[in-house]
Amino acid sequence: MIRTNLRYHAPFSVEDACRILAASESGAVIGGGTVLLPRMTRDERSVLDAVHVRNLGLSExxxxxxxxxxxxxxxxxxxxxxxxxxxxxxxxxxxxxxxxxxxxxxxxxxxxxxxxxxxxxxxxxxxxxxxxxxxxxxxxxxxxxxxxxxxxxxxxxxxxxxxxxxxxxxxHAEGASGYAKLKLSESSWPIVTAAAVAAPSTDGGWRYRLAIGGACGVPIPVDLGFLGRDRFELDAETAGQVRQNVQDTLGELWSDELAPGSYRQQVAGPIALKALAHLDQEMSS
Amino acid sequence: MTLTHSPAATANPDLDPGQSAGSNVEHGERVRRKDGDLILTGRGRYLDDIELPRLTHAAVLRSPHPHARIISVNLDAALRMPGVVTALSGGQAMPLAGPVPHYYDPAVAGERTAEFRCLAVEKVLYVGQPVAAVVAETLHEAEAALKFIEVDYEVLPFVTDELAALEPGAPRIFEDWDDNVLIRSAFAEGDTDAAFAGAAHTLREEIRIQRYNTAPMETRGYIATWGLDGVLTFHGSSQNPHPLRSNLATSLGVPETKIRVVAARLGGGFGHKFHGYPEEPLVCVLSKIVGRPVQWLETRSDSMLVGAREMVHHIEVAFEDDGEIVAWRNLIHANIGALGSMAGWGMSFVAGMAFPGPYRVKNYDVTSLAIVTNKAPWNGARGYGKESAALAIERTVDRVAQELGLDPVQVRRRNFIPSDEFPYWTAAKRLDSGNYDGVMDKVVELAGYDALRLEQVSVRGEGRLFGVGVAFELTPEGGDFPGDLVRGFDTSTVRVDPSGDVRVLTGVTSPGTGNETGIAQVVARELGVSVDTVTVYQGDTDVSPYGYGNASSRSMNVGGGSALLAARDVKERLALAAGVLMEDDPAALTFADGWITTTNGHRMRFSEVARAVFTQSIAIPAMNQPQLESTRTYGPDNLLHVPDEHGRVSPYPTYPNSGHIASVEVDRDTGVVRLLSYAAVDDCGTVINPTMVEGQFFGAIVMGIGGALWEELPYDNSGRPVAGTFKHYLMPRTPDLPEIRIGSQVTPSPFTILGTKGAGEGGVAGAVACIANAVNDALRPLGVTAHQMPLSGPRVLEAINTAVPL
Known part of the structure; x- marks a missing residue:
């Protein structure tokens, strides 16, 4: 049960929304509420002013x-x-x-x-x-x-x-993408995610980007510069380099009740390769 | 997930069904669940749907410390909060409620015990223990006031690890005990040491099953109301309303006749709703203070405080070249938390008692230690220690097969108790009947076991980790434990109205499984009427005979059995009346389809005869039966508490069993297990309603899978539980599960009147063991084992990491 005397606001301008938040001792923005409301119910977050975005014209x-x-x-x-x-x-x-x-x-x-x-x-x-x-x-x-x-x-x-x-x-420069995530079960938060993008560059080649989520406290961009600007081939050598770059890039590891940081570190490479495999597949198609 | 059923029911030809199926009627009809439409359409009323005038709401302040002395509790600020009606500390509650009576007091078994109050008084023993309570007009106001209660604690050293708790200098959970061991349960037969010394092979394993519980969809809740006449009405989501009434009377010092407990419809029980919780007398005390109804509802995180199952098996097995197991030795360490008054500690006893499972092993020495720690107490959990035993037994059987290079099915067949040796005694069980080979035959066929093994060869050839798991489960059911209100018998009343409608009042309750439909079927068949005309009343202590409610798959055995006996009495009276009215021999009458028919074809409606009994029994003297009602008590014949010449007893009367085969693939990179196929065959004796039994079996299997792979209630290093939501405690969802194919075999119990053995619990243990075996079979090419449950991705990868690179 929400334990504060919560005030609900649905202002019609972003300026008003910001003013409400600024004036509040403890304000929070509600987008869909799928995280905030359960957290308030469980007394994990104490909010006095909840500002809903629904009337702000931001649903486009x-x-x-x-x-x-x-x-x-x-x-x-x-x-x-x-x-x-x-x-x-x-x-x-x-x-x-x-x-x-x-x-x-x-x-x-x-x-x-x-x-x-x-x-x-x-x-x-x-x-x-x-x-x-x-x-x-x-x-x-x-x-x-x-x-x-x-x-x-x-x-x-x-x-x-x-x-x-x-x-x-x-x-809007995405040419192709690949995405992979590891979950322990269907109801699990993702343990590690990997998002890969191949954006066409002005010189006719590709710029590759890869980001790893879940392994550290923040998403980590991984350097794929070694792939150059050409179409890459995900052979053993490339895979090994990707794994190495992922390991080299990861900073302080994230642990929670579902998985320790050491596990996330170990699986980050394989999940990154899955994302790149999807990317490769999409580029091929 | 797809659920399929293989209609493979056959009776064991070695047994005489007539010996046990005493109703002389056919069983096994797929009658629709009586309240199924109500539940599916959202019209079933649960505890939180009860609306009482002037209802107030209670919230409980729980200890943030795993072990601390309470110096003071100041409620002043909380009492000034908006909407607050009252607040209560442990010290204030002491004169209003005595200790919470145990569900089953270890003292009854001659062991140590401890007292627990509805609110902690001097010390808290675990994070989450109730310390104070607030009653307010709304739940929002009650919960908001909690943070204004000031509690001054002196934090004490704590211990949450069971081995650390055994150390000489470990913090003592109960200061008047000289260590942290509640009970040592020992089960032994034969000469284990000699068998080990003489065996061709031995091996030793350490197998850990984690702390987890059952997570019913509906959490607990209670509403207490004191009437002007001094009568306490207690609505509760409880599996055992009569024993709860007795214990409330003890705790509150109120005559039992002044208490009515009404068990609300349950959205799942699974043992989580056995009584013994501090909140039960607490809401009664609070209601007495405020003079209004008080409701308390368990939050999901509250429910996840309740533990179960956490055990370590230090197990050894001795065996011969042909796979014969000649001896088992096992030391079980059960981390039961801070004991509490609930039913959980008994699981440590059952985990030992369950040995040697379905196997004909004549030498074993099993000791189970229930160790108290600063974790929250256990309550019952479907499986009740049998899943832990099955895991240890079945893993070691697989290890035997692995060591000898034999097929695990073959090793099981080598050791099964033969069908012609039943009843079969172990140290603490007399097994009723069984055809384990028959069950194994069926599950091998249903699973396509041989094809799975061929597929395994092929997949392994690709370097993938593909495993096939086999397990067999023996599930002691319907336990009776003298000295407390956990009993193996029960009572039912059958009453026929002048209209011919039938009422069954029974002491067993339904946790949501539909046993009321099964009981109605038994009575309807006996009386030859439609199931629709039979209404079953359960859960209201002012309505039903004193009974022991729901536990241990007992409902059909004793609720159905006692209802059958009562129905026979009523039928006898109806037959006498019908014989007079139609001038025929009562013994020759047929009861069927709502008619009572004579040998020469004359017939009267069942309802006509019933009305005649009520309206003409004095006018027609020969009838002389003015009432159509009987109350009978029934218990299985196999409850044996007087030791035989070998000192053996059998507190459980029936022993359903099941065979399980699954296939899995383990991702070598992540350790994540993908369940590919699952097949299982159960034998729970006579089946009253196959649809209900199958539903329970499917559910039990899924619960076992969840426990084997994902569900866990871990603690952090500060002694705090870290799982409080279903994003921390991972329950199986449909996409996690493959098609589950089930089959059945019927080997009636010779000791129950219906031939039933109990359905509902069976399946959990087999699934836990089967998945563990499948995963370990997958890991075999790496030469590693994974014996710390659950077998989640991190745990399995940890095992994979121990593999020696080729």
Whole structure:
């Protein structure tokens, strides 16, 4: 049961939302509420002012030049139902794999998941791999933060108490993608995720990006520079190098009740290779 | 997941079904569950659906420390919070409620015991122990006030590891004990040392089963209301309402006649809703104080405090070249937490008693130590220690096969108790009947075992880790433990109304399994009426005869058995009346399809005869039966508490069994286990309703799979439980499971009136052992074993990492 005298707000402007948050002793933004509400019910989070994004006009997926803008209210289902080509395939692949049933897919939002920054969730590594920029608005104006900098630590993000992530801005330069995650069972949080992207470069080649989630407290971009700009072949040598680069890149490991950091470290390489195998398959097709 | 059933029921030709199936009627009809539509359409009312006027809500403040002395409790600030009606500390509760009576007091078995209050008074022994309570107008207000209760603790050293708890200098959980061992249960036959000395082979293993419980969909809850007449009405999600009533009377110092317990419809029991919890008398005390109804509902994290099953088997086995097992030696360390008044500690006894399983092993020496620690206490959990025993037994049988290069099915067949040796005695069991080879034949066929082994050769050839698991489960059921209110018999009343409708009032309860439908079937068949005209009343202590509720798959054995006897009495009276009315020999009448028919074809409706009994029995003197009601008590014949000439007793009367075969693939890179196929065949004696039995068997198998692979309630180094939600405690979901194929064999018990042995619990133990064997079979090419359950990805990868590179 929620133990505070919770005030619920559904303002009609982002400015009002930020003012409410700024004035609150303990405010929180509700995207879909799939994480926040259970946490409040379990007394894991004490909130006095809950600000819902539903009236803020942030439930759209829009094309804006070379980027796609995804509003803070956009759910996984809306990503899945977006017209073909509007959102990067990596996002749809990721959204398709969200478990928890229709309740979670219909209610949960990408921005909400990003703001929660659970190391064991799907969204953070995907945003890093897509080189996403988070558009943030607060009482002192707006700012932009790249995903790789947004995630500061487990459940910690670069977001002030009066700020809201209004949109995700994703460069629409994805040529192909691959995604893999390891779960212990269907109901498990992902233990390790790997998101791989091949973006066409202006010189006609490819720029490869890989991000690992779940192994550390924040998603970790992995250097794939050794692949060059040509179409890569996932042979034993390449696989070995990928494994090595993953191991070299991982910092402080993340442990929780489902798996110790040592396990996440060991499986990160194989999961990365699965993501690259999917990428390879998509590039081939 | 797909569930399929193989209609393979056949009776054991070696046994005379007529000896046991005393009802002389056919069984096995797939009658629709009586309340199934109600539940499926969301109209079933559970505890939280009960609406009482002026209901208040209780919240419980729990200890944040695994071991601490309570210096003071200050409720002042909490009492000033909005909506708060009252607050209570342990010291204040002391004069209002005595110790919570044990579900089964270890003192009755001549062992140590301890007292537990509804709120801790001097010390807390585990994180989560109730320390204080608040009652408020709303649950929100009650919970919000908890953080304003000030408790001053003196933190004490604690111990959560069972081996550390055995060390001489370990923190003492109970200061008046000289160590942390509650009970040493020993089970032995033959000359184990000599058998080990003379055996061709021996091997030793350490097998650990983790702390986990049953996670019923509906958590616990209680509502207490004191009437103006001084009568306490207690609505509870409880499996044992009558014993709970008795214990509330003891704790509260109230005449038992002044207490009515109503067991609400249960959304799962599994032992989690055995009584003995501190919140039971607590809500009664709180309701007395506030003069209004008080409700307490268990949160999911509260329910995950309750432990079970955590044991380590230090096991040795001695065997010959042909696979004959000649001896077992096992030392079990059970980490039962801080004891409590619930039913959990008994699992350590049963884990030892269950040896040597279904095998004809004449030498064994098993000792089980129940060790107290600063973890939360156990309560019962489906399997009740038998899953732990099955895991240890079946893993070592597989290890024997592995050592000898024999097929594990073959080794089991080599050691099974032959069908013609039943009843078969062990140190603490007289096994009723069985055809274990028959069950094994069926499951081998159902699983396509030979094809699985061929597939294994092929898949292993690709370097993949493919395993086939075999396990056999023997499940002692229906236990009777003298000295406390855990009994192996029960009582039912059968009452026919003037309309011809039939009421059955029984002391057994349903945890949601549908046993009321089975009991109605037994009575309906005996009386020759439709099941629809039979209504079964359970769970209200003011309505049903005193009974022992639901536990240990006992409901059909004793609820069905006693109802059958009572129905026979009523039938006899109806026959007498019908004989007079139709001028025929009562013994020659036929009861079927709602009619009572004479040998010459005359017939009257069942309802007509019933009405005649009520309206004409004095007018027609020969009838002389003015009432259609009987109450009978029944218990199986195989409950043996007086030691025989060898000192043997048998507290469990029936022994259903099942065979299991599964295949898995282990991901070499991650250790994650993928379950590929599952087949199982059970033999629970006579089957009253196959649909119900199959449902229970499927559920038990899935529960066993969950425990084998994922479910766990770990503690951190600070003595705190870390699993509080289903994102920490991983339950199986449909995509985790393969098609589950089940079959059945019927070998009636010669000791129960219906030939039943009990269904509901069986399947958990076999599944735990089967999955463990399958995973270890998959790991065989690496030369490693994984004996720390659950076999989650990290655990299995840890085992893989120990492999010596080729």
């Amino acid at each position: 997926i829009e094309q804006a030049g070379d980027t796609v803008l995804i509003g803070a209210g956009v759910t996984y289902t809306e990503v899945l139902e977006a017209r073909e080509g509007l959102v990067p395939s990596l996002l749809t692949t990721m959204a398709r794999g969200i478990t928890g049933g229709a309740q979670i897919r219909n209610q949960g939002t990408l921005v909400g998941s990003a703001a929660y920054a659970n190391p064991g969730s799907d969204v953070p590594a995907v945003l890093v791999a897509l080189d996403t920029t988070l558009l943030i608005q607060g009482t002192r104006g707006t700012r932009e933060v790249r995903a790789a900098q947004f995630f500061r630590g487990p459940f910690v993000v670069d977001l002030g108490p009066d700020e809201i992530v209004t949109q995700l801005s994703i460069p």
